[in-house]
Amino acid sequence: MRTTHTARLAAGALAALLVLAGCSSKAKDDGGDKGSAGGVKTGEGISGKTIGLGALTDMSGVYATLGKSVTQAQQLYVKQINAAGGVCGYKLALTVRDHGYDPQKAVSGYTELAPKVLGFTQFIGSPFVAAVKQRIDGQDKGLVLPQAWSATLLGSPYIRPIGSTYDIETINAIDFLMKEKGLKKGDSIGHVYFEGDYGENALTGSRYMAKQAGLKVVExxxxxxxxxxxxxxxxxxxxxxxxVVISAGPRQAASLVGVAAAVKFGVPVIGNNSAFAPQLLATAAAPALQANFYVASPLLPIGADTPKAKKLVADYKAAYPKDSLDNGVVAGWVAASAFGEALKKACAAKDLTREGVDKALLTIGAFDTGFGVSQNFTDPKSASSRESVILQPDKNAVGGMKAVREAEASSVAQGYTPGA
Incomplete structure (x- = not known):
């Protein structure tokens, strides 16, 4: 993977911030285990009868729509778990910080919350998670379930993306284009991508698939x-x-598809999972998006015909009647549910320390999300799934998207090793 001059500068700035952040919070992080409560071992992030959880999100930047949905879904999960008695007799408390997709705010938000919480049910932004990865692995060791799918995050027992990583997802996306949309050996495929971990990891998938399938990538x-x-x-x-593959945000995807339609450039466009928001269906780009745009997703859409999806739709509408449904709701709910499952297993093992929760997640080999894809968390070096669902915008569908191909891992994705 190439490292750009911009990325190097950003990494240096983040590293400097982390040095300062580490110094300011070190005294708080050295508290160690608090002992046992009712036979259950506890530690950092648990105060009295409350388990503290953190969410580092984007509610004011490039992923503001996604961040709001993810966060509200997780707040709903916490509310429902607490209403049912909590976990192990403890109530959950979710503390949210909006970093606005700004690296300095992301680092400072992590610095503030890390000493106070057991772990993070959300951390939006692969570059920001990568920036604090060394500290998570070496010092804090609290479980982080990020809304980020870069393969660079694999290998840590504490940072666990849910679903296929961007490179695998892109391989499956191009497989769909070849099987369903006429792309064939010898053709050129465009790839528009954000600089940094997200876009460049997706590009790795494009390059790998192109080599296997005899395609040329125009970057x-x-x-x-x-x-x-x-x-x-x-x-x-x-x-x-x-x-065209686009590994960017909803605004960029809408512009790309809209401009392409205006200049009579009618090729299919497919985005990674965070490249669409249903609010785009109220814009001038809506007809083009519905006609020629697809999204590769780690899960079925919010409008899926499954019992858990239908219940989530009903519960979310009741809790947030003025807000629209989108796949951020699915992502947030599934991540909170996975963290909750780890907490329950840690409770059964009578170890609610950070180490106990980390170990508990490693025992989950087939987590049923209720959204079409089972997750396997037993190997930190591997993505929890190699499957992708292909979605298409549809203004008549709940959440603005429908599945046009069910969960599937292409043969190339099955044989691919991230980072190899």
Whole structure:
């Protein structure tokens, strides 16, 4: 994976912040185990009869729509668990910090919450999770279930992405384009991607799949602040690509698809799981999105025809009647549920320390999400799933998306080793 000059500068700045952050919180982190309560061992993040959990989210930046949905779904989960008696006699308390997809705010938010919580049910942004990975692994050792799917996060027993990583997801996305949308050996495929961990890990998947399938990748790197994709569309059309992968945010995807339609560039476009928000169906790009845009997702959409999906829709509507449904609700709920399952198993083992919860997650080999994909957390070096669901925007579907291909791992994805 290439490291850009911009990425190196950002990494250096984040490293400096972490040095300062570590110094300011070290005294608090050295508290050790608090002993046993009712026969259950406890430690950092548990105060009295409360288990503290953290959420580092984006409610004001490039992923604001996603962050709000993820967070509210997790707050709903906590409310319901507490109403049912909590876990092991403890009530859960979720503390939320909005970093606005800003690296300094993300690091300071982690620094503030890490000494106070047992772990994190949410941490949006692969670059930000990567920036504190060394501290999580070496010092804090609290479980983090990020809303981030970069393969660079694999290998840690404490940082556990839920679902296929971006590279695997992109391999499955291109497999769909080849099987269903006419892309074939010898063709060129465009890839528009954010600089940094997210986009570059997805690009790794494109390059690998291209090598296996005899395709050529035409690359277009962008920044999260780039919202107009006219230049990228012009370049890709000139290059004669037959399809496009976009590893960016909803704004960039809408611009790309809308501009392509305006210039009669009618190739299929597929995005990674965070490249769409249903609010886009109320914009001028809606017809083009519904006609020619797809999304590779680690889970079925919020409108899936499963009992758990239907219950989540009903419960979320009751809790947040003014807010729209989207797949951020699914992602947030599944992550909170997985953390909750680890807490329950740690309770059964009478060890609610950070180490006990980490070990408990490692015993979960087939977590039923209720959204079509089983998750296996037993091997930190592997993604918890290699399957992807292919979705398509649909204004008539609950949550604005429908599944056009059920959960599937392509043969190339099954044989692929992230980082190899």
């Amino acid at each position: 277009q790197k962008i920044k999260p602040t780039d919202n107009d994709m006219t230049g990228q569309v012009v370049a890709l059309k000139k290059a004669g690509v037959k399809a």
